[in-house]
Amino acid sequence: MNSRTSQLEADQTIDLRLDNPDDGSGSATQDSAAREPSQPAARRRKMTLTTRVSAVLTFALFAVAILAPIVAPYEPDIGDRSQRLLPLFSGSHVLGTDGQGRDILSRIIWGARPSLLAGVVPVLVAALVGTALGLVAGRGSRRVHSVIMRVLDVFYAFPAVLLAIAIAAALGSGISNAIVALSFILIPPVARVAEAEVSRVRSTDFMEAAAVSGAGWWSISIRHVLPNVAPAIVVYCTALVGLSIVYAAGLGFLGLGIAPPTAEWGLMVNDLRQYTFSQPGIAVVPAVVITIASLLFNLLGDGLRDWLDIRSEAQ
Amino acid sequence: MSDTQTTVEPVRMGRKATQPLLIVNDLVKTFGNGVKAVDGVSFTISPGETVGLVGESGCGKSTTAKLLLRTLDPDSGEVKFGGQDLLGMRGRALRRLRSRFQIVPQNPQTSLNPRLPVRSSIEFNLRAHGVPKPERVERIAEVLEQVGLPGAYGDRFPHELSGGQLQRAAIARAISTRPELVICDEAVSALDKSIQAQILNLLAEFQKELGMAYLFISHDLSVVEHISDQVLVMYLGRIVEDGTGSQLWNRPGHPYTEALLSAAPGAERERIVLVGDPPSPANPPSGCTFHTRCPIAIEACSTKRPLLKPTAGGSHAACIRTTDLQQP
Secondary structure, eight states, rough: HHHHHHHHHHHHSSOSSSSTTTOOOOOOHHEEEEEEESOOOOOOOOOOOOHHHHHHHHHHHHHHHHHHHHOOOOOOOOOGGGGGTTOOTTTTTTTOOTTTTTTHHHHHHHHHHHHHHHHHHHHHHHHHHHHHHHHHHHSOOHHHHHHHHHHHHHHHSSSSHHHHHHHHHHHSSSHHHHHHHHHHHHHHHHHHHHHHHHHHHTTTTHHHHHHHHOOHHHHIIIIIIIHHHHHHHHHHHHHOOOOOOOHHHHHTTTSSSTTSSSSSSSHHHHHEEEGTTTOHHHHHHHHHHHHHHHHHHHHHHHHHHHHHHHOTTTO | OOHHHHHHHHHHHHHOSSSSSSEEEEEEEEOOOOOOOEEEEEEEEEOOOEEEEEOOTSHHHHHHHHHHHHOOSSSSEEEEETTTEEEOOOOOHHHHTTTTTEESSSSSTTOOOSSSSSHHHHHHHHHHHOOOOOHHHHHHHHHHOOOOOOOOGSSOOOOSHHHEEEEEHHHHHHHHHHOOOEESSTTTTTTTTHHHHHHHHHHHHHHHHOOOOEEEEHHHHHHHHHHHHHEEEEEETTTEEEEEEHHHHHOOOOOOHHHHHHTTTTTOOOOOOSSOOOOTTHHHHHHHHTTTTTTOOOOOGTTSOOOEOTTTSEEEEEOHHHHTTTTT
């Protein structure tokens, strides 16, 4: 009996693993052998190659950022005056050097730390706050719903980037202020997605059955609503990381992010901009890196959506 | 825990109880867009009784159910459940009272949470009732067996089950907490005829065994008439006839009931085809709302709203021409 109940607990967690369940040959075959299901089980599709590649590359990106001290060939902040402005693929400086003779590859690698941080943390904050707002709006009374959604609409009235710049400028420069500003502007879109999903789930039959069961607001939200809205929010937020990286770089470019000697992608774009005509190869490097990183998260988000088969549950 | 026990008691005792379980009196619900979905509906359900509610789609059947479940609030009227005023209740008291009934929803594909194994869906209801963990496991095994699902199906997810199996699971969930009233909202409409019969038999068996009452909502009179002690026929938010299945079948007191009966497959009566769609409930016809489609309507039908009156056939009908209709 005990093992069965613990199994029950384990099954209740949402399954968002990245490994493909089709590859696992163990328990699944055992189970289906026990009793013939009347309808084909396991509707989960195979992950596309693009999704796999972008998942691996995203993972690699994080690994490189974490292992920066080991991976980076040079010190990021200390330059060699005699090695200024070397072009791409020049000897040991694969991506060249900047105006102070610092190795650009090393700066890109070290710069991944603040850039990814400013990409991921605001999205995590926005996911938490946005989901909570969406849940309260989607399940609350009509008045609560309109108060929350109308306030969010106010933020929609401003272009997100401008709002981020305004907030970051008001708070003063620094990476933590940039993260606060970005978190703030990402909350409304997440909350909207969450609200739409909660509203969709709210009108289903099983929600009515749950309400009639006499369970409380919280337990219904946690057991019935969140597991059904989580996949869509996770997918949306994955793609949002890409956007957040671009926004963070934008703030860095304007000097509203991290302070100069430290490497950060947006800051590097600004720094190398002056060599656009003299040394065009190195000038575009950080911009290309930002583009690739942002694209990776977008592709990953798209792939996850197809793979998790975010569908209208009613079919 | 202890109060679940005490609330279950009166049902077991009261197979022939005189006090009704549910009293609905003059319930009215008008939506914001002016649609009069429910317009003065009254009925009672005794413990252990099956009441069928029939009508075409859009007549207010499901709205009535929602009003009883308090997922919608009525404009006026009175609902008493077990002697307590359901409409005046809020918060915890409402939740406690509401937990004495359960629903079996219409669409088997959406009646269970797609992200939970069947077992957990049932367990959620049991936990809401304060049933302790070891007993929950026992109870789940018991109800799954009662509805004829092998225990292993409890660990399956809804998309791994067929429609009939899903509906059995939904019934298992509904009966697991030993409710006094189960509201079946089109519970078998989405199923094949053969499976419909199985599910209906299952429901009838549980009623005998556990003594609960059913409010059985359907658009199919032939389904309802079979299993119901009392049938309510609804048209445009109003109850137009109220009687036992055999009363309605033998001597319908309302032309609408007769039309419904004639539409049932295998009915050995002249087919009455109603002309047109039902009128908009936002702007219902004057007098008897059925007069626009009624084959026997007369001038007076459009002026005065008929009330339910006893008929020669034994039922109650809201029609001024009942006596003409029931002439042999």
